[in-house]
Amino acid sequence: MNPTQRVLLGVNIDHVATLRQARGTRYPDPVKAALDAEEAGADGITLHLREDRRHIQERDVEVMRQVLQTRMNLELAVTDEMLAFAERIAPEHVCLVPERREEVTTEGGLDVAGQEERIRAAVERLAKAGSEVSLFIDADPAQIEAAARVGAPVIELHTGAYAEAETEVEQLAELARIRAGVELAVKRGLVVNAGHGLHYHNVDPLAAMPGINELNIGHAIVAHAVFVGFKQAVREMRELIAQAQRAQPSH
Ligand SMILES: CC(=O)[C@@H](O)[C@H](O)COP(=O)(O)O
């Protein structure tokens, strides 16, 4: 990645759909949220079609595929059902994530090293459909090496452990782990995104980290939007990321 390239912001609109699903209404519409996010400066839209459909529905993906002005990053599990759906939609980007129905949110990264042939086949299948595939993995050297071996052009490093760190020591340790992961991944020719649990108070170190291509952020933006409005919440995050990058010595 060119060190002077702007760190991109992918806005995840899953939790606009969480509010809709809470009552089974037609509002708030995540499609409107996605278009508003784009107007406010989002470089792309991320959405996670879960097997339990707790938030995003097929209809949301199908409509957004027709109206988004930037790029769609569709997250889904490595199952035949989801791969077939992704082939039909053929979004610009597909991110393969681990998924367990009982989880509250995505816990941990995809185990690529333990199932390389299965992941390789999924990457090839989606690439043939025209999507750029990323793998949502922990900043674990074995997983990064495996991601490069299976032919994924992009990885997204799971930042949940960093976001949930309770002490500064833990947070700095997680940042060091992510930084080492980014360096290894860039050395292997991978494009490196990051996301999960990023917030207005913890995004700076990731935005300033050399080698980061895009940050995918959703829950915190939707939560902040409850108080300031969605476009404003996106604008603030977009500006925070830009400021952090400008403050970087190499800039
Ligand atoms: C893969 C990831 O970290 C996010 O997309 C997260 O999955 C958001 O969706 P949930 O909050 O339903 O986990």
Ligand SMILES: NCC(=O)COP(=O)(O)O
């Ligand atoms: N892949 C991470 C993502 O899309 C957003 O995660 P979060 O900000 O909702 O935790």
